[in-house]
Amino acid sequence: MSDAPALPEETVEKARPPIAEAWEMFRKNHAAVAALIVLILIVLAAIFGPALYGTDPFDMVWAPFSPPGADGFLLGTDYLGRDLTALILSGARVSLVIGLAAALVSVFIGVTVGALAGFYRGVVEEVLMRITEFFQVLPTLLFSMVIVALFGASLPMITFAIGVVSWTAVARITRGEFLRIRELEYVTASRASGASNLKLMFKVILPNALTPIIVQSALMVGGAILFEAGLSFLGLTDPNVVSWGQIIGSNRTYILESPFTVTIPGLAIFITVLAISLVGDGLNDALNPKLRLR
Amino acid sequence: MGDLLNVENLSVRFEVKRGGAFGKKSYLQAVDDISFALKQGETLAIVGESGSGKTTAALAVARLVNAWRGKVMLDGQDILPLEGAALLKARRRVQFIFQDPYSSLNPRQRAEAIVKEPLDSLSDKPEAEKQEIVARLFKAVGLRPEQQRLFPHQFSGGQRQRIGIARALATQPELIICDEPVSALDVAVQAQILNLLRRLQKEFGLTYLFISHDLGVVQHMSDSIAVMYMGKIVEHADRISLFSNPLHPYTVALLSAVPSVDKTRRAATKRILIPGDPPDPINPPKGCRFATRCPVAQERCRETPPPLREVRPGHRIACHLVDESAVSPLA
C-alpha cells in the first residue's frame, strides 16, 4: 500500500441542514417559487395596502356600480359606491388572518390529538380516534353554521368554528405519522438513550412527522379562506369588517348588474388559494425525502 | 468471573387483535420462557428464523419492550422492575445497536447530536466533556472529525452503522446488544463493521448479545450460540460444540441449508430440507414447536413440549429425541 499512488483528496460533504436542501429543491420548482412571490405580494398588500391606499373601505366615494377602470377607480365601486380596491385590500387582511388563525387552531388541536393517539396507542388512541370520528361525521359547514349562527358572527368565533371543524385531517395525518415513526429504530434508540415520553413525542417523533403536517397546514390556510368565504356568502359574518367572501356574498344580489363586484373578490380568493396550494405542493416535493434521494 | 447477564424464564407476549378495532384479543407469545447467561467480555449469539423472537428477546433485555414474565439480572440485580433514576442507570450499562442503519438514526439530528443523545439523557457530565467523548468515539469507530456536523443522509450505510455503534458506546456500557448489525450492509462493508465490533470488544472488554440469522457471521463472532425457534431456545451451546456437533434437528437443518464456498463442507454436509413454514405464532403447536416440520418427529413430540436440558456440559437442548449420548436424531 505504501507504494500505491495517492488518490485525489475525497471531497468532504458540506454539513447542510435538511432545511437548506429543502430550499434547494423548492427553488427548482418554478411554479412554486412564482406562487410564493405572489403570496408574499398578497401578504404585503394585506399588511400595508390599506394604509398606503388610504381610502376608507366603508366610505361611499362614488356612484354605485362604477365599472373597473372607469372614473378613476381601479376595480370600480360596489352597491353603495364604495371603492372596491379599498375593500379588496382590507378584505385581504381579514381573509388571510382568518385563514392563518383557523389553520393554526386546527393544527394545534389536530397535532395534539393525533400525537397523543399515535404515541400512546391503546385506550387513549381508541378514545381520541372516536372523538375524531365524531367530528368527521359532523357535516363541517352545517356544524360551523350552527356555531356561528348561535354564538355570533364575530371574527374569533368564525375562526374558531372553522378550526374546530377542520382539524380531523391533521389529527389523522399526525396519528398516521406517529404510528409509522414510533416503530422506527431511531425512536427505540432514543428510548434506549433514556429519553422521556414527552421528549420522544415532541422532540424526536414530531419533527420527523412535520413534513406532511406542514404541507397539510399550508393547504388548510387556503381551505380556511374558502371556508370563511362560504360562511360569508351565506351571510354568517361580521358586517363591521370586510372579507373577500363577504364582498361576494353581499354583491351577489347585483351580479346581473355588475358581475365584476363578484368576479374580482372571487379572483382574489382564487389566486390566493392557488398560490397557497402551489406553495404547498412545492413544500411537499421539497420536503419529501423520497424525491430528494433521487 | 460471574455472569454479567442472567436471563431467567423471560417471556414476552404481544396483544394482537384480529378483525378490526373491536375484534377478539389474542396473544402472540414472541418469547416463551427463555433463560440464558452471559459472561463479562463474551459474545452470545442468538440465531433463528425470521420471527423466532430474537429481536423481541433483545428488546426485553434492554427494557425496550415490557417483559411479561421472568427476570433480567444485570450483575445480580433484576432490572425489570426498575423505574426512574435506577432505570436510567441501568440503561447506561446496556446499550443497543440496531439492524437498519437507515431507520435507526434520526434524520433531523446531526451525527454528533445522535452520538451525544445518550450522554444528554443518561449522564450529568459537563457539556465540554460530552463533546470530547463524542470526538473520541468518532475516532474510535473510524469516522473523521469533520463528519460530526453532517446529517445521517449524508453518510453511506457503513458509516451510518458506525454512528450507531458510537452512540451505543457513549455511556461506556458493559453490555451491548447488537440486533443484526450487519445484515443490511454490503458484504465488503459488513467485514469492516464486524472487525470493528471485535476490535472494540477487545479494547473495552465489552460483552455482546449478538443477534443474527447469518450463521457465517455468528460462527465468526460468537463464543456461544442460542438457537431460537418460535420463541423458544431449542439449543444452546458453545461455538465449537454447536457447529461441530449440532444436536437439535432444527439446528442441523439450519446449518445444512447454508450455502458455502467451502468445497469440503459442501461435500461433507448432506442437505436436510425442512418442508413448509413455521406455524401460526398465535396458535403454536402444543408439543414441540418444531414437530410440524421435523423430519423425525414422533408422537410424543407433538404431545409434550420438550424441556431445555443440558446433555453435555455447556450444551443445552430441547428435544425429546436427543438422549444422554448426545447424538443428533438426524445423524
Next chain:
Amino acid sequence: MTEPLLKVENLRIELKTRGGVAPVIDDLSFDLMPGENISFVGESGCGKSMTALAIMGLLPEGIGRVASGRILLDGEDLTTASESRLRDIRGNEIGMIFQEPMTSLNPVFTVGEQIAEVLRAHQGLSAKAAWDQAVALLDAVRIPNPKSRASAYPFQMSGGQRQRVMIAMALACKPKILIADEPTTALDVTVQAQIFDLLRDLRAQTGTSIILITHDMGAVAEMAERMIVMYAGRKAEIGPVEQIIDHARHPYTRGLISCVPHILSTVTEERHDLTEVPGIVPSLRDFGQNRCLFASRCSHRTQECLDQRPPAKVFANGQIADCWHAEAM
C-alpha cells in the same frame, strides 16, 4: 460447440440522473449456453439488475436506455426489437423472478389468476385451461394443496410460497431463459434452501438456462457453473465458478470472497480478522471514467490503474479478468 442461447455484446446502458447521464453498465459482454446457469455477483448498485432489465427490455422508462451494444437471443437483437416482439418474448422465452416476493406479486389478484394470465397471453389458452395449468404449475413448485391455494391472494401466503408462485409464473411458458434477480435475499436460510432446491430440480427437468443474480458467494458456488463479477457497472471477472473461487484474478473478487465470514466445516477456536475492502463503491457519477474504478479501494493499485481502464485478460477455461495486475494474482 453449440451456439450460445443469449449473447450480450458490448452492452452499454445509460441512466439519466440529476448529475447527467451515467453508464450504469459499461461494455459488458457474455454468453449464455443452453441449459447453463450463470451467476452475477457484485455489491449493491453495481448494475446487476439493470443488466437483467435490459435483457427484458424493461429499463425504467425515460431514465434508462441501451446506448450501444447488442443483446442477441437466438441471433435476434433484442435492443432493436419492436415492443410487441418484446412482449412476445417476455414471459414466454425469457421468464424473470424478482428480488422481493412480497411486492412483486400484484396484491389484488389471486395467484392462480396471475399465473393463468401469462398462459392466456402467450399460449392463447382458454380461461379454464389456463387455470388448470396454473394449478398444475403450483403443484410443480411444491405448493401444498394447489387447487385451493390457486384462489389465494398473495398476502395469504408466506414469503417462500410467494417466491415459488413467482417461479411458477416465470416458468409457466417453459422459457428458454430464467432470470432470477436475487430470488432469496428476503427469505430465511431454510426457505432459501427450498427455493434453490426447487430451481435445481426444475432446471434438470426443463433444461432452462438460468441467470442468477445474487450477492451470496455461497449460493453462486452451489448453483452456477460460471459467474460474472461486476463492479461499478463493469465486469471485473468472468469464468467458471470453482476456478474463480479457488483462484480469483481480480482483487475485487478476492476481497468479495474473503471478506465474508463463510461458514466452515471445521470450527477452530482461532478466528482471524476478516479481510476488509476499504472505502465504498463509487457513486453513479464516477461510473464510466477511463480508469480502474476499483483502484481507490485496491491495495495493488499502481499509476496505470488510475490512468487507464484495465484491459480484459484471458486465462484458462475462459476466465477473464479486467485488471492490470491479473497475471500477478
Next chain:
Amino acid sequence: DEPKRGGTLVTVITSTPRVLNPAVQSGIATGFPGAQLFASPLRYDDSWTPQPYLAKSWEVSEDGLHVTLHLVENATFHDGHPITSEDVAFSVDIIKEYHPFKSMFAPVTSVDTPDEHTAVINLSKPHPALMLAMSGQLMSIIPKHIYGDGQDPKNHPRNNVDVVGSGPFKLVEFKNGEHIILERYDGFFMEGRPYLDKIVMRIMPDSSARAIALENGELMLAAFEAEPTLIQRLSKVKGLNITNKGYGGIGPIDWLAINTTRGPLKEVKVRQAIAYAIDKDFILKAILRGTATEAKTGIHPDSPLYDADVNNYPFDLDKANALLDEAGFPMKDGKRFDITLELAPFPGYKPATEYIKQALSKVGINVTIHSSADFPSWAKLMGTLDYDMSLDSVYNWGDPVIGVNRTYMSDNIGKGVWSNTQGYSNARVDELLAEAGTENDPEKRKALYKEFQEIVAEEVPIYFLNAVPMHTIYSDKVGNPPMGIWGTSSPIDMTYLKD
C-alpha cells in the same frame, strides 16, 4: 282583450310557507297560495273599496255593533260540501283563537247564524277595521267539517296536504322548497272563474335567480320583488311589465327602529338629530334607485289615512350637530357617543344599514353594526329592548288597528318582535289610537290618525324611511295581473293568459 280560459301560470314565491291555511298563519308566504285556496267574505279593489266575494252583500247596524253577511248560495268547499254560515262562525272562532293579529277580531263577541247563508257578527264596540279584516288573506273561510275534528287547527295535518279550501283553486301538490301546484276548482261559485287552469308557484329564494328566470321566460309573474337593481334592470326588459300597485293593503314600510328607553337615544333631540343626519335622498336614489316612495309616518303612503304633511327631516348636518350639542353630547375627537345598529337577518337591509353607520359617523355618532345570524337572536334583542337601533320593515296589514297600533300602544311594550319595541309611551297617542279604532266615520277617523301621525313624527321613536319598493313583475302574456290593494294576497281568479 277578452279574458280567456286555460293555461298554466308559472309564478314564484320566495320561501316555503309553513302552512297553507291563512286562518292560523299570517305572512306573505302563506298569503299567495292561501288566498287562492281559501275565499274570504269580501275583496277589495285598487281604490280601497270593499267588493262582494263570499258575501254577496253585507250591512252594518246603526250602532256599529252588528255586521250581517249574506253569503252566496252556491259556494262549496273543494270537497263539495256547501259553504255555510256555520263555517263562517267557525272560521272567526279559529282566527280569533289562533291568528296572530289579535286586534282584528278582538271586539267580536259572537257570530250568529240565523240561517245557512246569513252570518251576524256581534261586536262589543264599533270596529271599522273589520271590513279590511274580512278581506284578502285575513279572514279565510275554512271548512268546519275538516278543521272541527278536535285536532289542533294550528298543526292540523290538512293544513298542508289534501287541503280542502273554499277558494278558486285547489291544491295539487306542495313540495317543500320546490313548488306549490294549484289547479282550477271547477265548482267555484263565481261563474266562469277562475280563468287559469293551473298555477305553479316555484319556490326560489334567490333574487338573481328569479330575475334571470323572469328574463328568460321561465317565470311569468313574480310579486313582492323589492330588489332595486333588479327592478331597474327588469323594467328595461322587453316583454316584462312592472307595477308597484297591489301593496297598499299589506303596506310594508322600511323604518329605523329606535330604542327610546336607554342611552343617548332617550333624548328626543338625539333622535331628531339622527333623522336629520340621514340623507333620505341617498337612500331613495342611490340605494333604492328611485324604485320606492318616501314614507314619513307609520301608515303606508298608499293608505287613504296617510298624512303626507307631517314634519319631515330634510338632510341637514348642521341642524343635526346643533341638536346633538343641545342634547348634551358634545363632539370629542370627532366622536360623540357609541351606539349599535342591528343588522336585521333578512336580505336587503345591508346597504341601508351600512349607509346609516357611515352617515351617522359624519355627526360624530360611532355606530357598530351588530349582526344576528338568525332571526330568533335578533327577535330576542328587539323583543326585550336590548338594542339601540335596528333597520327593518313593518307591515300595515290594511287597517292601522291591525298593523300600526301594535307599534305605539304603551300596553304593548316589549311584547316580542314587532310589538312596541321602541319602549315608546305617550298617553295622547294611546288615546288617539283607541278612539280611532272605534270611530266609524271615515273623516273623523282620518283626523284622529292625522294627529297621531304628527306626534310620532315629532318624537321620532321610529324614523320612517320609505315604502318597501315591492313590485309585481309580469310578462306580456299575463292579463289582469293582481292590482287590488291586497295584490297576490287575494284571489287571482281574474288573471288569465293571452295567446
Next chain:
Amino acid sequence: MDQLRSTLIRLAYAVILLLAVLVLNFTMLHLAPGDVADTIAQSMGGADETILNRIRADYGLDQPFLVQLGRYIFRVLHFDLGYSFFYNQPVTSLILERLPATLLLVLSAQILALLVGVVLGVFSARRPNGILSHFVTFFALFGYSAPVFWTGILLLIAFSLKIQWFPVAGMQDVTIEGGFFAHALDIARHLVLPMITLASIFLALYSRLARATMMEVLGSDYVRTAKAKGLTMRDVVYKHALKNALSPVITLAGLQFSAVVSGAVLVETVFSWPGLGTLAFQSIIARDTPTILGILFFSALVVIVGNILTDLALRLVDPRIGGRR
C-alpha cells in the same frame, strides 16, 4: 363469527356516535338566545306574547332543558325525529322529501368527479410530463382554489344568462308534458350546472390523487412483474395498475361524504336546488331545532353509510382489507 361481532360493535358505536352528535347540537342550539317561536312569529308578520307562549307550550319549549333533551332522545330512540316547528311537518317526512334531490346532486357529482378524476389521473400518470398532465394539474388546482359558490355563479352567468343552455334554478320544470323520459331529461338539464359546480372541487382532489397513486403504482414491483410477463400495456395499466390505484381514491372519496353534504349547502343555495342543503340553511336561520338536528342526523347517517359503502368498495378492489385492520 368475529366478523359478525365486530360489525355489531361497529353498529352500536355508530348509534352512540349519532346520539352524541344529537346531544351536542341539541345543547348548543339550546344555549343560543331566542327560539323558533320567534321565527314563527316572524313568518306571520308578528305575533303577540300570548301567541308566542302558546307556541312555546305547544312545542314543549317551555320545559326545562333536560326534560326537552330527554324527550327528544327518547323519541329518536323510537325512530322518531320529531316535528318541525317551523314547517309544521314531521321532520322525517320533511327530510325524506328533500333527501332525494340532495342525493341525486351529491351522488351524480361524486360519480362524475370520480370517473373523470380517475380517467384524467390515469392518463396524466402515463405521461407525467405531457400536456395532459400539466392540464390536469392546473385544472385540479383551479377546482380546488375557486370558491364553489363563485364557480356556480359564473357558470350561471355563462350558461343560463348569456347562452341559455341550462335553466337557472330548481330541479324540474313542472309544466313539462310527457312521460317519465321527458321528466328525466328535464331533471338532467337542471342537474348539469349544479353537478358540475359541486363536482369541480372533488374532481380536483380525485384527479390529483389518482395521478399520484397511479404514478407510484406504475413504478411498483408488481407492475414490473406484469410487464415481465409480456402483458400488453392495456392489461398492465388498466388491469394491474388501476385496480391498485383505486383504493386510495376510494378511501378519499369515502372521507368526502361529510364534505359533500356541506358543499351541497352552498351549491344548492346558488342554484335553488330543493335539497337538504337549502333546508338546512333555512332551518338554522329559523332555529328550527328538530329539523336542524334531523338534518345533522341524516348527514351523519349518510357519512356513516358512506363509510360502510367505502369499506365494501375497498373490499371489492382490495382483497387484503378483509384480512387486516
